[in-house]
Amino acid sequence: MLEKVYSILGSNHKVKRYHIRIERIEEIDPSASRDPFIRQVANSERIVKP
Helix, strand or coil: CHHHHHHHHHHHHCCCHHHCCCCCCCCCCHHHCCCHHHHHHHHHCCCCCC
């Protein structure tokens, strides 16, 4: 998930990885978000629990 965030921010907004500071990652229900970017990130990968 973290790599996907770096990829999207780098390609869409031309932000270098060393300029990105991620404080935490939480899983949310995509339908609860109004932001299309959040929906895209939330739906991009599935988390498999062991």
